[in-house]
Amino acid sequence: MVCRMVMKTGNRLYLLYYNASQNSFRIEFDTFGELKVPNDKYYGAQTVRSTMNFKIGGVTERMPIPVIKAFGILKRAAAEVNQDYGLDSKIANAIMKAADEVAEGKLNDHFPLVVWQTGSGTQTNMNVNEVISNRAIEMLGGELGSKKPVHPNDHVNKSQSSNDTFPTAMHIAAAVEVHEVLLPGLQKLHDALEARSREFAQIIKIGRTHTQDAVPLTLGQEFSGYVQQVKYAMTRIKAAMPRIYELAAGGTAVGTGLNTRIGFAEKVAAKVAALTGLPFVTAANKFEALAAHDALVELSGAMNTTACSLMKIANDIRFLGSGPRSGLGELILPENEPGSSIMPGKVNPTQCEALTMVAAQVMGNHVAVTVGGSNGHFELNVFKPMMIKNVLHSARLLGDACVSFTENCVVGIQANTERINKLMNESLMLVTALNPHIGYDKAAKIAKTAHKNGSTLKATAIELGYLTAEQFDEWVKPKDMLGPK
Numbered sequence: 001m002v003c004r005m006v007m008k009t010g011n012r013l014y015l016l017y018y019n020a021s022q023n024s025f026r027i028e029f030d031t032f033g034e035l036k037v038p039n040d041k042y043y044g045a046q047t048v049r050s051t052m053n054f055k056i057g058g059v060t061e062r063m064p065i066p067v068i069k070a071f072g073i074l075k076r077a078a079a080e081v082n083q084d085y086g087l088d089s090k091i092a093n094a095i096m097k098a099a100d101e102v103a104e105g106k107l108n109d110h111f112p113l114v115v116w117q118t119g120s121g122t123q124t125n126m127n128v129n130e131v132i133s134n135r136a137i138e139m140l141g142g143e144l145g146s147k148k149p150v151h152p153n154d155h156v157n158k159s160q161s162s163n164d165t166f167p168t169a170m171h172i173a174a175a176v177e178v179h180e181v182l183l184p185g186l187q188k189l190h191d192a193l194e195a196r197s198r199e200f201a202q203i204i205k206i207g208r209t210h211t212q213d214a215v216p217l218t219l220g221q222e223f224s225g226y227v228q229q230v231k232y233a234m235t236r237i238k239a240a241m242p243r244i245y246e247l248a249a250g251g252t253a254v255g256t257g258l259n260t261r262i263g264f265a266e267k268v269a270a271k272v273a274a275l276t277g278l279p280f281v282t283a284a285n286k287f288e289a290l291a292a293h294d295a296l297v298e299l300s301g302a303m304n305t306t307a308c309s310l311m312k313i314a315n316d317i318r319f320l321g322s323g324p325r326s327g328l329g330e331l332i333l334p335e336n337e338p339g340s341s342i343m344p345g346k347v348n349p350t351q352c353e354a355l356t357m358v359a360a361q362v363m364g365n366h367v368a369v370t371v372g373g374s375n376g377h378f379e380l381n382v383f384k385p386m387m388i389k390n391v392l393h394s395a396r397l398l399g400d401a402c403v404s405f406t407e408n409c410v411v412g413i414q415a416n417t418e419r420i421n422k423l424m425n426e427s428l429m430l431v432t433a434l435n436p437h438i439g440y441d442k443a444a445k446i447a448k449t450a451h452k453n454g455s456t457l458k459a460t461a462i463e464l465g466y467l468t469a470e471q472f473d474e475w476v477k478p479k480d481m482l483g484p485k
Helices: 045-053 065-084 089-103 122-139 152-156 162-199 219-244 264-276 286-291 294-320 350-373 384-408 417-426 428-438 440-453 457-464 469-475
Strands: 002-009 012-019 025-030 033-038 204-209 212-218
Touching: 025 045, 033 045, 045 122, 065 089, 065 122, 065 152, 065 162, 065 264, 065 384, 089 122, 089 152, 122 152, 122 162, 162 219, 162 264, 162 286, 162 294, 162 384, 204 219, 204 417, 212 219, 212 428, 219 294, 294 350, 294 384, 350 384, 428 440, 428 457, 428 469, 440 457, 457 469
Parallel strands: none
Antiparallel strands: 002 012, 025 033, 204 212
C-alpha cells in the first residue's frame, strides 16, 4: 500500500510517498478519541477499537467471509441508489469500485473482527465502511484516515444503519451460500442415490425393522427412501427462501426508515437482486426484519431436518456395509484409505462417519440459532453475528459433505448379492407370507419353532403339519412379497 506524508522544511512543504510497512502506523480517530491504525490496512479507528475490546477466539472466530462479501454487494447497491438521490458521482463511483473489491474478496485481509462483538454487528458494518472509505480515498488520491473526500458514515453508510445493513448482509450471504453450495451438494447426492436405486431395483433383500428381521423388499426400494429424503430436504430449503429474499435495508435504526428517501429500500433491493441474480425484494415489514430473524431460524430448521435425513442415510449405509466378514455385509463400500494404525488391512466407512459428524454439528448449530432467534428484544435482535455464523456454517458443511459423500462413497457402492441372498433365505420373517393361508398364530408357531430348533421355515411347517412342501413353495416367494396384490 502506498501512503503519503507531508513534511515541512523551512518555508517549503514536501509531499512524500512511501510503502507502508507492518511496523508503521497512522493516527485515526472515532468519537472516543485517537488510535493507531496500521498503515498497511484500510480499516480505521472503530475497527481497531473493536479488536481491543473483543479479544475472543482469535482468527478462527472472525466474521465469515460470505458476510463481508455480502456487505460489499450491499454497499455498492446503496452507493448506486444514493447517487440517484444526489450523492456526488465521483464519491459514489469510488465507493462502488471499492465495494466491488470487497464483494470479490480482494480485501479479505482487512476484516479482522470476530463474531463475538456487539449483537447488532455494528463493528463489522463500520469495519466495512472504513475499508471502503479508505480504499475509495486512495483511489481518489487522498490521505488514508482523513475521511476526505469519502467519509465512512456520511457517504459509505449514507441512508443506512448497522441495524438494517447487517441483517441485509445476513440474508444475502445465506441466500448465496444456499444457492452456490448447499443446494448443488444436495442435488448431486440425490442424483447419485437415484442412480443406485435404479441399479439395485431387481435385487431382493430382507428388510429390517427395530434392527430385527422383517419382510423382503428390493435394495432399490430401500435406496428410493433415501432419494425421497434428499428430495424433500431440497424442497424444504427452497420453501424457506422467500423469507430470506426479503431485505431489511431501508429500515435504518428501528424500522421506520429514518434518514432515508422514499423508494430507497425498494431500489436497493432491486440493485442487490441485479448484482446477485437472486430474487431479493425489500422486506414487507422492516420492524420484523430488524427485531426478529425468524427467516434464518426457519432456514436453519430446514437444514436441521436435512441433517436428520443425512444421519439416517449415512448410518444405514455404513451398517449395511459392516464387515467385511462379521457384519451385515450387504453393501460393499469404496475403500479409500487405511483404517487403523494398529490393525493391518482394516478399512473403515469414513465418509459415513464424516457425514454423521457434520449432521451432529448442524443440529448443534440449530440449537444456537434457535436461542438467538428467540432473543429479539423490542426493536432489535442482538444475536445477529452468532446466528449468521451458524447458518453459514451449516450450509457450507452440508453442501460440502454431500459432495464428499457422493464422490467418495455413493457412486462406488456395490451390492453384495451373495450375502444378500443368504441372509434373505435364512430369514424367519418370510413366514409372514403364510398369514393369509394358515393364520397369524400358526405362522408365529412355525417361526418360533424354527428359530428354537435351528431349522428352516419349510421343514418346520411340514413337521408341524400345517402345510405341504408344495404349498410352502407356492405361497412363500420373496418376489411376490414386494408390494400390494
